[in-house]
Amino acid sequence: MEHWLNKRAALSPNQIAIEMEDHSVTFLQLQQKSQQFARQLDNLKPNGHIAILSDNSIDMAVAFWGCTYLQTPVVFLNTRLSRSEWQQQCNDADVGLILTSSHYLEKAKHLNVSVESFLKVKKLTVNEVPLLDEIDAEKVCSMMFTSGTTGRAKAVQQTFHNHWSSAVASSLNLGLLPEDKWLVCLPLFHIGGLSILIKSVIYGMPVYLLEKFDADKVHQAIMKSAVTLISVVAVTCSRLLERLGSERYPDSFRCMLLGGGPAPKPLLEQAKAKQTPVVQTYGMTETCSQIATLNEKDALRKLGSAGKPLFTATLKIVDEKEECNPNQIGEILAKGPMVSPGYYQHKKQSNEWLRTGDLGYFDEEGFLYVVDRRSDLIISGGENIYPAEIEEVLLMMDGIVEAGVTAEEDKQWGQVPVAYIVKNDKQLTTDRIKDYCKDRLANFKVPKQIHFRDQLPRNATNKLQRHKLK
Known part of the structure; x- marks a missing residue:
């Protein structure tokens, strides 16, 4: 498959790829910046994987796409972790180089890993090295840490095929409109943020990118910047509804996708009263974002449900012995092309089903209800x-x-x-x-x-x- 960013730059060169408050880049500019960054990054020749430590920015997006041109898996580090946690994750994921924004440079320099800022890389010589022009779908694109039942964080491997399958399945459920613009206020180092960045290139859809969640900025973007979709968690959804007050979002605003755990019923009722379209979604790092999502037409009728499995995904509910009946709570198992091949440097499970450890049930119509994200989580x-x-x-x-x-x-x-x-x-x-x-x-x-x-x-x-x- 042709490199996604090359294909999108050829198809939609002048379409806005990423829009921020003060500037934006087109798909052609994003491609050019990413390829140049890759050629500059080649000077460093890291001995190991490359990690990115940054808040949301165009520089962060360019660094990610630049690494894909060198076919180097990107390990995303959570900016909210402590220095000792970063070091542990770098050790576990065989990180040889950390790329970071100026904001985290001083703190990252104390780690036992090579560190360079985005700014420093952009000043290096542009090497004329061959860049990847065709994607091997089975290669690992990204790694993100998530905790297992022991509490020790493990690096989830996400292939290009996983990301592609997730993006296609999402569009088959939500649809894709020419005027769509997806606001990203979730961190790009979370799968909820990165998946939208990748969808943007696959769909040819602009992303409105915020450095961090800010209720006023998100509100203004929805009201005045033609945003049609946004991904939120319960606490950010609550703040947006509070900020909305007695106002109403424009008719062009399609929905908020609410993930990150079971949504409190009072929050959903509040959204319903304000005529704000909120659709619940269920997914995890291991499934490259959503694997089940409620669609807009069922949002009010099935309040509290995470919807049905996406087109290429399969879910089942099991107890200790067998598959559960409707309305019977059990563990949620998942399979599909968006499911990760496994954790880095951990033995792959032979079972084709991903045991999520989450509890839930299907109703008589096949709608999923997540009861608990995990017993101890x-x-x-x-x-x-x-x-x-x-x-x-x-x-x-x-x-x-x-x-x-x-x-x-x-x-x-x-x-x-x-x-x-x-x-x-x-x-x-x-x-x-x-x-x-x-x-x-x-x-x-x-x-x-x-x-x-x-x-x-x-x-x-x-x-x-x-x-x-x-």
Whole structure:
């Protein structure tokens, strides 16, 4: 298959590819900038994979597409993680070079990995090296870290075929209109953000890119910049509805795709009352974004549902023995061409079905309802937090004998982590524990409350029972 960006630049050279508040680039300009960046990047010849550490920007998009011309998988790093977490992920993904924005350059320089800023690369000599002109669909395009049941982050491999299949399946469900423009306020280092950047090139659709979510900027873009689609999580959706007030979005605005975990019913009811089209979607890093999505015509009739599996995707619900009947809760299993081939440097599962670990059910009409993202998973503002990862850090602190972490409901973030601790140091305070965590964890993973207990609930095999923490 011809390189997607080459094909799109040939088909739609003057069509806007990425629009930001102060400037924009066409598909032809994006191609030219990306190819030049690739030729400049060739000077560095990294010994390993290339990671990108950046907030949303055209430079970040250019760096990503530039790496595809060198057939180098891009490892995306979450900007909200701590330095030690970045180092661990770079080690696990065999990263030889980090490309970063000026904002993160100083912090990244302390890592045991080569680091260069986008600006520095753009000043290097433009080497006349051959660039990839045909994509091998089975090659890995990107890697993103997501936690497994142990809490240790693993690099999900996403092939070009995975991304292509996801984009095609999404368009078959939502449709594709000539006037479509998709606003991206999710980070490009998340699959929810990157998938839209890739859809843009495959569809020939402009993207309105924001550096970060800002309710006022998103509101103005929808009202005045002809945005037709936006992907959100519950907390950002809530803020947008609050910002909307008594106004109404223009008729040209098609919908908000709501992902990142089960949506609170009150939020969906609020959107319905404001006549704001919100469609729930279900997906994960391992499925290259959405694998089931409610369509617009069923949005109000099936409030709370994540819709039906996309055209090329298959889902089933199983219990411990067999496939579940309608309205019977079980684990969600997925397969399809958008499902990742596996985790980097982990043994591939022989079973063709991806066991998501999520619980849900189908109703009589085949609409999916997600009951819980995973039994222990905490979803805070769309970010996945695994208790085991926080517990591991807590148990490294002197004075802590046992630690258990669970979720507590929060009006702003949906959920926040809360820790329960058994200590053997009477001088140990909650402030000291929080400070310790802040040095080792991303801010959104730091427990918002610390509770001291004489003992934690455990079963007969001494396994911690998180659901009994209180």
